[in-house]
Structures are given as C-alpha cells and as structure tokens.
Amino acid sequence: MAEKSSVTLHGMWASPFALRAKLALKIKGIEYEYIEEDLQNKSELLLQYNPVHKKVPVLVHNGLPITESLIIVEYIDEAWTEPPHLLPKDPYLKAKHRFWAAYLQQIAEILGKALITESKPSEDMMKKMDVAEELIKAELFHNGCPSFEDAKPGYLDIVLYSLLGSSDVAEEFFGFRPFNAERYPFLSSWINALKEVPEVQDVTPPKDKVIELLHAMRQSYLHTKA
Ligand SMILES: N[C@@H](CCC(=O)N[C@@H](CS)C(=O)NCC(=O)O)C(=O)O
Numbered sequence: 001m002a003e004k005s006s007v008t009l010h011g012m013w014a015s016p017f018a019l020r021a022k023l024a025l026k027i028k029g030i031e032y033e034y035i036e037e038d039l040q041n042k043s044e045l046l047l048q049y050n051p052v053h054k055k056v057p058v059l060v061h062n063g064l065p066i067t068e069s070l071i072i073v074e075y076i077d078e079a080w081t082e083p084p085h086l087l088p089k090d091p092y093l094k095a096k097h098r099f100w101a102a103y104l105q106q107i108a109e110i111l112g113k114a115l116i117t118e119s120k121p122s123e124d125m126m127k128k129m130d131v132a133e134e135l136i137k138a139e140l141f142h143n144g145c146p147s148f149e150d151a152k153p154g155y156l157d158i159v160l161y162s163l164l165g166s167s168d169v170a171e172e173f174f175g176f177r178p179f180n181a182e183r184y185p186f187l188s189s190w191i192n193a194l195k196e197v198p199e200v201q202d203v204t205p206p207k208d209k210v211i212e213l214l215h216a217m218r219q220s221y222l223h224t225k226a
Pocket residue numbers: 012014015016017018039054055056057067068069070
C-alpha cells in the first residue's frame with residue numbers, strides 16, 4: 001500500500017454505521033479526512049459515491065468509493081495489511097466472526113424496530129440474545145471474558161459495540177433497559193470492556209447529544225404522523 005494514499009470518510013456524527021468505519025480506521029491507525037454529511041441535504045459527492053443507497057458511511061480510498069459499513073471494515077483490514085488485524089486469519093474462525101456479526105445485526109434490527117414503536121423488546125428477541133450470550137462465549141472466548149489489555153478490538157467487537165454499545169442511551173431515552181447485565185453478563189462485560197478502550201472512547205458520540213437528537217427525531221416523527 002502506497003504510504004501517501006488519500007482516505008476520506010463521509011459520515012454522520014451519530015450514525016452507528018459510520019461509527020464502525022471510524023473505529024476500524026482508528027484501531028488501524030489510519031489518518032483520514034472526515035466529511036460530516038447533513039442527511040437531510042446530502043452532498044453531491046455522497047450521492048455520486050453511493051448512488052444505490054445514498055447512505056453513510058462511504059469510505060473513499062484514492063478516489064475509489066467503498067460503501068456499506070461491514071464491507072468498509074473488511075476493506076480497511078485487507079487494504080492496510082499491517083497489524084492489528086480486524087478479522088482472524090484462520091478461515092474457519094473468520095467465518096465464525098462473520099456469522100456472529102450477522103446474527104448480532106439481526107438482533108439489533110429487531111431491537112431498533114421495537115424502540116421506534118416504543119414497545120418493549122419481545123421475549124422472542126430476548127431469547128435470540130440468550131443464544132448469542134451462550135454460544136459466542138463458548139465458541140469464541142472458550143467461556144472466558146473478553147479483554148482488551150493485550151489486544152485491540154476487531155471486526156466482531158466493532159459490530160457489537162456499534163449495535164449494543166449505547167444501550168444506556170436507549171435506557172435513558174426510552175425508559176427501559178433493552179439489555180441487562182443480569183440476563184446477559186457475558187455480553188455486558190464485553191461491552192463494558194470495550195468502553196474502556198481509548199480508541200472506542202475517542203469515536204463514541206456524546207450521550208447527551210445523542211439523546212437530544214433522538215428527541216428531535218421523535219418530534220419530527222410525531223409531526224409527520226399527525
Ligand atoms: N447498511 C448500511 C446502513 C447505513 C445507514 O443506514 N446509514 C444511515 C445513517 S445511520 C443513513 O445514511 N441514512 C440516510 C438515509 O436513509 O437517507 C451500512 O451498514 O452502512
């Protein structure tokens with residue numbers, strides 16, 4: 001990889017998907033230019049780079065656009081070959097990480113819908129989380145606890161954190177905890193360990209600002225519904 005490559009990220013400060021790209025760049029130590037998009041008034045460049053979905057994040061590497069957050073994270077890991085590596089090298093382990101990332105993403109989508117309608121997460125969703133709690137621990141952590149003292153977060157950590165890292169925000173805004181440490185001690189301790197990582201703290205948007213944005217979004221949702 002040429003040293004003087006140009007790297008630009010189009011994001012939106014509160015986007016959990018843009019957070020994935022920011023985390024991957026930060027963990028890999030890649031310098032980049034950041035362009036904050038107004039999602040109500042998207043830049044011409046964003047529309048040109050992501051004509052299909054017209055969404056953030058978009059990573060532009062030496063003029064080439066890469067879209068979709070998970071594809072961006074994998075691209076970053078492959079294009080910058082120096083450690084830390086975000087995905088394991090072993091193909092089987094890599095497949096496992098991708099599998100669990102997709103599973104967590106499914107859960108978060110169900111949770112997201114429940115939060116929009118302001119209904120509590122269903123027992124069905126909680127049971128899906130029970131499966132993640134039990135099997136990710138057994139399969140990937142050999143029943144131990146995640147720790148980032150000697151290792152940097154990787155792909156699966158990035159996905160978990162982007163999806164469930166702000167459950168305290170959800171609790172404050174919606175008035176219920178979608179996700180609790182009693183039922184999910186492993187997932188909770190994993191997220192708590194991630195919250196201690198400086199790279200994670202650097203890119204996490206401020207809680208108060210996110211809550212303010214959620215209030216504004218709810219107002220405009222109620223306004224369009226009325
Ligand atoms: N599947 C996409 C989802 C990206 C996404 O939903 N981005 C939102 C911001 S959180 C967006 O750009 N929304 C603008 C729109 O829908 O017009 C990814 O993983 O990158």
